[in-house]
Amino acid sequence: MSMPPPIVDFQRASKRYGEGPLIIDDLTLTASPGDFISLIGPSGCGKSTVLKLISGLSILTTGTLKVNGLAPEQAARELAYVFQEPTLLPWLTVGKNIELLMQLDHSAPAERTKIRQRVLSLVRLDGLAGRYPRQLSGGQKMRVSIARALSRSPRILLLDEPFGALDEMTRDHLNEELLAIRQQEAWTAFFVTHSVTEAVFLSNRIVIMAAGPGRIHEEISVNFPYPRTAETRHSPAFQELVARVSRVLRSVEEVLP
Amino acid sequence: MSSWRRLLPVLTGLVFVGIWYAVHFSLSTEERYLLPRPDAILQAFSDEGAVLGSATLNTALGALCGFAAAIVVSVACALLLSLSPLIRASLYPFLMMLQMTPIIVLAPILILWSGPGFLSVTIITFLICFFPLVVNTTQGLISTDRNLVDLFTMARATRRQEILLLRLPSALPYFFTGLRIAATLAPIGAIVGDLYAGNSAGGRGGLGFQTIIYSAQFKMPALFATAFAGCALGFVFVGAVIALQWRLLHRWHDSYSRTDS
Ligand SMILES: Nc1ncnc2c1ncn2[C@@H]1O[C@H](COP(=O)(O)OP(=O)(O)O)[C@@H](O)[C@H]1O
Ligand SMILES: [Mg+2]
Numbered sequence: 001m002s003m004p005p006p007i008v009d010f011q012r013a014s015k016r017y018g019e020g021p022l023i024i025d026d027l028t029l030t031a032s033p034g035d036f037i038s039l040i041g042p043s044g045c046g047k048s049t050v051l052k053l054i055s056g057l058s059i060l061t062t063g064t065l066k067v068n069g070l071a072p073e074q075a076a077r078e079l080a081y082v083f084q085e086p087t088l089l090p091w092l093t094v095g096k097n098i099e100l101l102m103q104l105d106h107s108a109p110a111e112r113t114k115i116r117q118r119v120l121s122l123v124r125l126d127g128l129a130g131r132y133p134r135q136l137s138g139g140q141k142m143r144v145s146i147a148r149a150l151s152r153s154p155r156i157l158l159l160d161e162p163f164g165a166l167d168e169m170t171r172d173h174l175n176e177e178l179l180a181i182r183q184q185e186a187w188t189a190f191f192v193t194h195s196v197t198e199a200v201f202l203s204n205r206i207v208i209m210a211a212g213p214g215r216i217h218e219e220i221s222v223n224f225p226y227p228r229t230a231e232t233r234h235s236p237a238f239q240e241l242v243a244r245v246s247r248v249l250r251s252v253e254e255v256l257p
Numbered sequence: 258m259s260s261w262r263r264l265l266p267v268l269t270g271l272v273f274v275g276i277w278y279a280v281h282f283s284l285s286t287e288e289r290y291l292l293p294r295p296d297a298i299l300q301a302f303s304d305e306g307a308v309l310g311s312a313t314l315n316t317a318l319g320a321l322c323g324f325a326a327a328i329v330v331s332v333a334c335a336l337l338l339s340l341s342p343l344i345r346a347s348l349y350p351f352l353m354m355l356q357m358t359p360i361i362v363l364a365p366i367l368i369l370w371s372g373p374g375f376l377s378v379t380i381i382t383f384l385i386c387f388f389p390l391v392v393n394t395t396q397g398l399i400s401t402d403r404n405l406v407d408l409f410t411m412a413r414a415t416r417r418q419e420i421l422l423l424r425l426p427s428a429l430p431y432f433f434t435g436l437r438i439a440a441t442l443a444p445i446g447a448i449v450g451d452l453y454a455g456n457s458a459g460g461r462g463g464l465g466f467q468t469i470i471y472s473a474q475f476k477m478p479a480l481f482a483t484a485f486a487g488c489a490l491g492f493v494f495v496g497a498v499i500a501l502q503w504r505l506l507h508r509w510h511d512s513y514s515r516t517d518s
Contacts (some may be wrong), residue, residue: 087402100422
């Protein structure tokens with residue numbers, strides 16, 4: 001039986017900024033292609049830092065990290081980031097915003113148009129290409145932001161609390177849509193969230209982190225088969241798992257100074 | 258309602274003209290020259306039309322050149338200043354000095370350096386317009402949304418791409434704040450410059466120069482006409498800036514109401 005090579009591979013990784021305190025301590029975490037990994041834990045425990053390390057924006061202090069078999073700086077082309085804020089350029093239309101990353105990469109205009117249309121329809125915003133961000137709702141802006149990330153055809157998608165600022169209804173819808181998109185696109189996801197329900201619904205692995213210094217407290221796997229739908233949330237097994245993850249999370253947060 | 262509103266300034270204008278006449282006629286006959294009647298000022302416009310017209314054009318030209326030069330130089334300086342807090346710390350005090358120095362006192366010096374005439378007028382306008390432009394544009398360039406800068410960093414954008422596609426467009430609203438101030442100052446700068454540096458050689462005198470001539474000649478109605486010409490010039494400058502600002506910002510910027518989009 002042969003395992004596929006890991007797409008993200010942290011071995012005994014630690015991180016401190018300058019002379020500051022240890023932010024990440026002895027992190028060993030391996031993601032296989034197609035994993036949907038949620039990172040959950042008290043704020044300040046280093047969840048965003050983990051994403052920054054994968055993206056190569058931040059460099060490990062000790063240990064090793066391979067992304068798609070390469071040093072993270074060399075794998076930048078393989079990944080895309082979705083932030084908590086939609087981070088759209090307000091002076092560009094939705095269409096131009098989606099083309100931004102391709103424009104920065106100097107890809108050909110015809111190619112850009114093709115990809116723009118494809119990702120716009122993935123996030124079900126066809127027809128809104130000519131709008132400006134201020135004309136969109138919060139959920140629509142987030143969809144544009146996701147479409148922009150997808151325009152790079154990433155192998156790894158890093159999402160840092162992307163739905164944290166949205167109301168619960170919108171969040172649920174976007175969760176379902178994100179999974180629907182994933183049925184068509186085989187990226188690996190690292191998803192930072194504060195919502196246990198969201199983590200259980202989306203992921204096949206939930207990594208619960210503890211703070212001071214940031215480390216993995218426990219990993220819980222989620223075995224509900226994909227595709228998951230709104231119905232999945234109502235099953236007793238789902239509720240049970242949510243309760244279990246919440247309990248672990250609470251125990252981690254209680255040890256905070 | 259809204260057409261009513263538009264009539265209001267006309268109404269206040271008429272009342273104002275009425276008061277003007279009343280004050281004029283309340284003065285003794287010897288004093289009446291101090292406040293010429295509005296129709297006398299209109300008459301002066303037609304009598305002095307050619308002279309005032311060319312003076313206004315000359316001032317407009319000086320104001321425009323100084324204004325344009327200030328835009329180009331201040332944007333370049335703002336780009337430099339936005340590069341690092343160290344550069345700002347070392348240069349800001351001198352920018353402040355430039356702002357605090359009364360340009361009127363500098364005028365005679367400038368004239369000695371560059372001679373009376375168009376060039377001096379342009380330089381004085383430039384000096385007056387430069388400060389609000391450079392300060393506001395720099396502020397705009399350094400207050401780019403942190404999240405957007407992260408996005409560009411994440412996408413491995415080049416420095417050039419970051420400036421052209423992110424920093425400059427996001428500084429636009431700030432630039433226009435400076436531009437509106439500069440637009441009100443430009444005609445004033447050109448007129449002040451012309452008061453000192455204007456000369457009539459080849460019909461190049463502007464409104465400032467005409468002011469000196471008319472006051473020497475005690476032509477009160479013509480002086481008032483000159484003031485109105487300067488005022489009109491100011492409206493043209495500010496109006497052009499407001500129109501351009503609307504053109505470039507109204508679709509996306511929050512300062513324009515959501516309902517118009
Ligand atoms: N650039 C940085 N320089 C110094 N400290 C940082 C930097 N970025 C984050 N930190 C620190 O690292 C810790 C973890 O931050 P972060 O990864 O953002 O946590 P989380 O996303 O889990 O809330 C925090 O204590 C934060 O203050
Ligand atoms: Mg964070």
